[in-house]
Amino acid sequence: MTLRIGIPKGSLQEATFRLLDRAGYRATSAFRSYHVQFDDPALTGMLVRAQEMSRYVASGALDVGLTGRDWVKESGVDVLEAAELLYSKNSMSPIRWVVAVPEESTISDVSDLEGKVVATELVNVTKSFFQGKGVNVKVEFSWGATEVKPPHLADAIVELTESGESLRANRLREIATVVESTTVLIANNESWSDPWKQERLRNIALLLQGAVLAENKVVLKMNVPRNIIETILGVLPALKKPTVSDLSDPAWCAVESVVDESVVREIIPKLKDAGAQGIIEFPLNKVIP
Numbered sequence: 001m002t003l004r005i006g007i008p009k010g011s012l013q014e015a016t017f018r019l020l021d022r023a024g025y026r027a028t029s030a031f032r033s034y035h036v037q038f039d040d041p042a043l044t045g046m047l048v049r050a051q052e053m054s055r056y057v058a059s060g061a062l063d064v065g066l067t068g069r070d071w072v073k074e075s076g077v078d079v080l081e082a083a084e085l086l087y088s089k090n091s092m093s094p095i096r097w098v099v100a101v102p103e104e105s106t107i108s109d110v111s112d113l114e115g116k117v118v119a120t121e122l123v124n125v126t127k128s129f130f131q132g133k134g135v136n137v138k139v140e141f142s143w144g145a146t147e148v149k150p151p152h153l154a155d156a157i158v159e160l161t162e163s164g165e166s167l168r169a170n171r172l173r174e175i176a177t178v179v180e181s182t183t184v185l186i187a188n189n190e191s192w193s194d195p196w197k198q199e200r201l202r203n204i205a206l207l208l209q210g211a212v213l214a215e216n217k218v219v220l221k222m223n224v225p226r227n228i229i230e231t232i233l234g235v236l237p238a239l240k241k242p243t244v245s246d247l248s249d250p251a252w253c254a255v256e257s258v259v260d261e262s263v264v265r266e267i268i269p270k271l272k273d274a275g276a277q278g279i280i281e282f283p284l285n286k287v288i289p
Helices: 013-023 050-059 069-075 123-133 165-169 195-214 226-235 261-274
Strands: 003-009 035-038 043-049 064-068 080-085 095-102 117-120 138-141 156-161 172-181 183-187 217-225 243-246 252-260 277-283
Touching (some): 003 013, 003 050, 013 195, 043 050, 050 069, 069 080, 069 123, 069 172, 069 183, 080 195, 117 123, 123 138, 123 172, 156 165, 156 172, 165 172, 183 195, 217 261, 226 252, 252 261, 261 277
Parallel strands (some): 003 064, 117 156
Antiparallel strands (some): 035 043, 064 183, 095 156, 095 172, 217 252, 243 252
16 A cells, blocks of 8 residues: 655745655655655655646545645645645745735725736635625636736736745735745545554654754753853743753753754854853754654
């Protein structure tokens, strides 16, 4: 028996392969191939556009897939969400679909779009958004290059953004957020009801979530004189509490803590000044709560 996994082709592809690798799954795909090979013989995979993933999972063509929650909402199909995985193409943060208009436009609120044309790939979600606002707009499907359509081909767009850089480059400004989205691990309901597949799915979800949690975190280890331990602990942030263990010299102890990589450059000099010695930093692959 094998578990069929859909890997998102396109913007999430490389980030997903990196995440799988940190989770302990070696996944490879040959150039121009849509098939994905795993080092686990119980797993088989293929590259599928994120926009189509939930449809293939719902139909049973795939047991499980990684895609955006936005595309699950857009498809409207019935799938089970096995895990939320907070990663995207360039960051470990949610992405947003926003309403954007030209910088020079007089439009400042979604209500100003009454009777106007909005272009987007996310048609169904966009329609629901404007209906919820009581604003009548014509939503047109965009096949790509959506940012270049205002003002001549559309009055506004609903487009995906992480940093807003692409919108600014195309002289667009956002006026509202339509929906926030994260990557999710979705499963076919029938596959989930199979004990063997469900166990595999749960294990994959656990390890992927552990890999996401470990992203941008490191472990700091150091030797500390016991008489200054409280001072050192006051410097260290941690997931819960730093680990303190005895050394052969009773006057000293070892301290270990998981910290965000972004603050290490500030913490290490403070630890050294406070009296810590033998400070070691190393990266993490997974953190399992």
